Amino acid sequence: MTNPHATRHQFDQVFVPSYQPASAIPVKGQGSRVWDQAGKEYIDFAGGIAVNALGHCHPALTDALAAQGNKLWHLSNVFTNEPAIRLATKLTAATFADKVYFANSGAEANEGAFKLARRYAMNKYGSQKSQIIAFKKGFHGRTFFTVSVGGQPAYSDGFGPKPGAIDHAIYNDLASLEALISDTTCAVVLEPIQGEGGIITPTLEFLQGVKALCQRHNALLIFDEVQTGVGRTGKLYGYMHTGVTPDILTTAKALGAGFPIAAMLTTTAIAKHLQPGTHGSTFGGNPLACAVAEAAFDIINQPHLLAGVTERETLFRQGLTRLANQYDVFTNVRGQGLLIGAQLAARYSGQARQLMTYAMDAGVMCLVAGADVVRFTPSLIIPKQDISEGLQRFEQAIQRWLAVQ
Numbered sequence: 001m002t003n004p005h006a007t008r009h010q011f012d013q014v015f016v017p018s019y020q021p022a023s024a025i026p027v028k029g030q031g032s033r034v035w036d037q038a039g040k041e042y043i044d045f046a047g048g049i050a051v052n053a054l055g056h057c058h059p060a061l062t063d064a065l066a067a068q069g070n071k072l073w074h075l076s077n078v079f080t081n082e083p084a085i086r087l088a089t090k091l092t093a094a095t096f097a098d099k100v101y102f103a104n105s106g107a108e109a110n111e112g113a114f115k116l117a118r119r120y121a122m123n124k125y126g127s128q129k130s131q132i133i134a135f136k137k138g139f140h141g142r143t144f145f146t147v148s149v150g151g152q153p154a155y156s157d158g159f160g161p162k163p164g165a166i167d168h169a170i171y172n173d174l175a176s177l178e179a180l181i182s183d184t185t186c187a188v189v190l191e192p193i194q195g196e197g198g199i200i201t202p203t204l205e206f207l208q209g210v211k212a213l214c215q216r217h218n219a220l221l222i223f224d225e226v227q228t229g230v231g232r233t234g235k236l237y238g239y240m241h242t243g244v245t246p247d248i249l250t251t252a253k254a255l256g257a258g259f260p261i262a263a264m265l266t267t268t269a270i271a272k273h274l275q276p277g278t279h280g281s282t283f284g285g286n287p288l289a290c291a292v293a294e295a296a297f298d299i300i301n302q303p304h305l306l307a308g309v310t311e312r313e314t315l316f317r318q319g320l321t322r323l324a325n326q327y328d329v330f331t332n333v334r335g336q337g338l339l340i341g342a343q344l345a346a347r348y349s350g351q352a353r354q355l356m357t358y359a360m361d362a363g364v365m366c367l368v369a370g371a372d373v374v375r376f377t378p379s380l381i382i383p384k385q386d387i388s389e390g391l392q393r394f395e396q397a398i399q400r401w402l403a404v405q
């Protein structure tokens, strides 16, 4: 399986050094198992960072891709295409939204959402209504607008002047939002669970309070469901657990289940402010991406599949809680559905990445969310046997890691 022409050493020679990938190079995946160049097998609890909702090489997705690949690849938005129309119809039928704008990544969907919110407010109320309020530790992508809206200065500092009229409140702290919001606020944006910020779940009162403040000040409520969307939490979208409906929702990651696609969803009254020529993308709504996403959507948006996410959450929680108690390494296990975080005990502060490397050595892929949280975002249909075997490997990783403390 080894390909001498593509080595990890070469990566460092030819890549911009913005990533530091693991030393092994995966070459093959099937379901929730992955193999590297040396033939070593891993159980995949990372899911490509909450992307591979149906694991690797799901036959319905490879069939959809092959069928579309033999039919029509790309047109641009000078033309529409059948898979895009079908997917948009399904997304609107299943959610609060009436209209869809397709993009290629979460950041791009958010960029569209923020531009739409600004344009809507400007058209309806005047140009003074431009403030966007987001939350500290929030993450919305890496374009300059979205990273500036994100609440992690470490990601947005150091690139010169930032886009203006962006402020950050404290997540789960309604008073901090109340202190910032006014009639000049055009939008409040949040993740229904903060993912990159450490798997932080808001209270229902907080979400209801945010909605009420938005309504009082004619500000749009934007839910960034890039990580929480498409079944990840056990419902199609995270907002569906809460009864709090956003005005704009962004979705990416699991939407294409591994094929790059994203979407911004909204109502007709808001969407009409993006008239022809105001926003666009060459690749957004590409037929290959939409065909795969439609096949994934048909499988994921089923009651039995979504119920299976909650069953698997229970297995992860039980297993991780046992490890937390036995080894005293985690203070809590949190999240919803298959977006799970295990918080390291204070004495291991800053070592989540190191534990993740030990896990990789033990044959299980996981992620971090910040320096102190180990994150698990596996396939929504990961076999239960793979969960127990993966947790056994993770236990070995903990033992080896503790041995060097």
Ligand SMILES: Cc1ncc(COP(=O)(O)O)c(C=O)c1O
Pocket: 104, 105, 106, 107, 108, 110, 139, 140, 141, 142, 191, 195, 196, 224, 225, 226, 227, 252, 253
């Ligand atoms: C909540 C959230 N929004 C936006 C993004 C950015 O998505 P992308 O990397 O596809 O641009 C991410 C990625 O991790 C995310 O978790």
